[in-house]
Amino acid sequence: MEIKVVRKVLDVNDTIAEQTRGMLKEKGLFLINMMGSPGAGKTSVLEKILGAINKEFRAGVVVGDIATTWDSDRLSQTGVPVVQINTEPFGGDCHLTANVVKEGLNQLDLSRLDLVIVENVGNLVCPAEFDIGQDSRAVVLSVTEGEDKPIKYPLVFRISNTALVNKIDLIPHLDVELKSFSQNIRAINPDMKIFEVSSKTGQGLDKWVKWLKDQVKAKKG
Amino acid sequence: MEIKVVRKVLDVNDTIAEQTRGMLKEKGLFLINMMGSPGAGKTSVLEKILGAINKEFRAGVVVGDIATTWDSDRLSQTGVPVVQINTEPFGGDCHLTANVVKEGLNQLDLSRLDLVIVENVGNLVCPAEFDIGQDSRAVVLSVTEGEDKPIKYPLVFRISNTALVNKIDLIPHLDVELKSFSQNIRAINPDMKIFEVSSKTGQGLDKWVKWLKDQVKAKKG
Numbered sequence: 001m002e003i004k005v006v007r008k009v010l011d012v013n014d015t016i017a018e019q020t021r022g023m024l025k026e027k028g029l030f031l032i033n034m035m036g037s038p039g040a041g042k043t044s045v046l047e048k049i050l051g052a053i054n055k056e057f058r059a060g061v062v063v064g065d066i067a068t069t070w071d072s073d074r075l076s077q078t079g080v081p082v083v084q085i086n087t088e089p090f091g092g093d094c095h096l097t098a099n100v101v102k103e104g105l106n107q108l109d110l111s112r113l114d115l116v117i118v119e120n121v122g123n124l125v126c127p128a129e130f131d132i133g134q135d136s137r138a139v140v141l142s143v144t145e146g147e148d149k150p151i152k153y154p155l156v157f158r159i160s161n162t163a164l165v166n167k168i169d170l171i172p173h174l175d176v177e178l179k180s181f182s183q184n185i186r187a188i189n190p191d192m193k194i195f196e197v198s199s200k201t202g203q204g205l206d207k208w209v210k211w212l213k214d215q216v217k218a219k220k221g
Numbered sequence: 222m223e224i225k226v227v228r229k230v231l232d233v234n235d236t237i238a239e240q241t242r243g244m245l246k247e248k249g250l251f252l253i254n255m256m257g258s259p260g261a262g263k264t265s266v267l268e269k270i271l272g273a274i275n276k277e278f279r280a281g282v283v284v285g286d287i288a289t290t291w292d293s294d295r296l297s298q299t300g301v302p303v304v305q306i307n308t309e310p311f312g313g314d315c316h317l318t319a320n321v322v323k324e325g326l327n328q329l330d331l332s333r334l335d336l337v338i339v340e341n342v343g344n345l346v347c348p349a350e351f352d353i354g355q356d357s358r359a360v361v362l363s364v365t366e367g368e369d370k371p372i373k374y375p376l377v378f379r380i381s382n383t384a385l386v387n388k389i390d391l392i393p394h395l396d397v398e399l400k401s402f403s404q405n406i407r408a409i410n411p412d413m414k415i416f417e418v419s420s421k422t423g424q425g426l427d428k429w430v431k432w433l434k435d436q437v438k439a440k441k442g
């Protein structure tokens with residue numbers, strides 16, 4: 001007797017994610033899925049780097065929030081096209097699904113872009129469970145959240161390719177050592193590329209921007 | 222024609238929550254549901270206050286995490302009975318359900334307790350959607366998360382009775398005014414009792430402890 005475990009919601013999501021992945025491949029467009037807790041500094045990082053990226057490539061942003069257009073208002077000031085998705089009308093979803101991201105992408109003129117950055121809903125758990133068709137996943141972790149978070153919330157660290165350990169400017173005011181974040185991240189994911197950064201001062205972000213540009217170049221071929 | 226919207230999962234949860242509420246009422250036991258982002262400082266707040274509470278009342282703690290027993294290890298050192306719930310074996314649930322809390326309560330000797338504090342999974346979205354049978358809900362928000370969070374994640378602020386604006390010791394190092402947190406919380410929930418606190422220095426926590434003790438007294442009758 002064969003037992004089939006049908007996980008319908010995730011199956012449908014994965015099918016749409018694969019369609020998005022195929023479409024992006026055809027266009028040579030790179031998509032990165034940025035995740036992290038509320039207030040980890042995802043929007044602040046993007047505010048700091050979009051200008052530098054735009055000197056070489058054309059970026060678009062899809063930003064997910066439960067409510068408000070505050071993040072897209074902030075990011076629009078960098079001059080890049082931004083689409084805001086609010087999940088509140090859809091039951092206040094705690095993550096972006098592949099379908100919702102697809103609709104966001106449809107609102108961008110993709111033929112004029114080289115990369116799309118998706119800023120996911122602030123949440124260290126649920127967004128990690130949903131493939132949105134990305135080429136790469138990044139997790140942003142603020143040092144103010146504590147060095148134990150990679151161990152306590154392992155999935156997002158296990159599946160991400162890069163980690164931004166953010167707000168390192170606050171380290172002198174916290175009872176924690178900076179290196180303990182990398183140690184705990186590597187305990188979950190030995191292959192993680194880790195960038196210690198400050199979205200306030202900009203420190204360290206140039207290295208992540210360089211990494212990101214290399215991915216965009218490779219995808220364009 | 223009558224259209225019935227059946228929300229089975231939430232219906233089952235609410236039924237169990239009501240059973241828990243009835244059981245707690247019978248025993249004169251107060252239950253508070255503490256929620257907040259990863260790293261907002263829920264465990265640190267409890268470490269600071271459990272000693273003070275235990276001088277007058279007998280507290281127990283149920284702590285939820287995706288993985289690890291780190292939080293319960295920390296809290297056990299205060300001398301109170303602690304039950305750790307890991308949601309990883311249950312699909313890595315991003316919140317505690319009424320059923321899981323009920324099982325946690327079963328592991329405590331409730332006849333010897335006056336109050337139970339449930340530290341929910343670190344998440345500003347999902348825990349707010351699940352009634353666990355609590356008398357009161359508290360949300361912990363770290364000032365490092367940014368003053369916009371009550372507006373962007375409104376549900377947990379709408380349904381909570383008290384808010385702890387935590388880590389106020391870091392305000393001098395952030396580009397944000399302390400009062401903006403209260404303003405944004407009140408915009409969502411004008412009735413919220415707000416406590417500005419530091420889980421590092423202990424500042425302001427005595428006021429929340431007093432409030433908590435008053436609730437426990439009232440419940441005991």
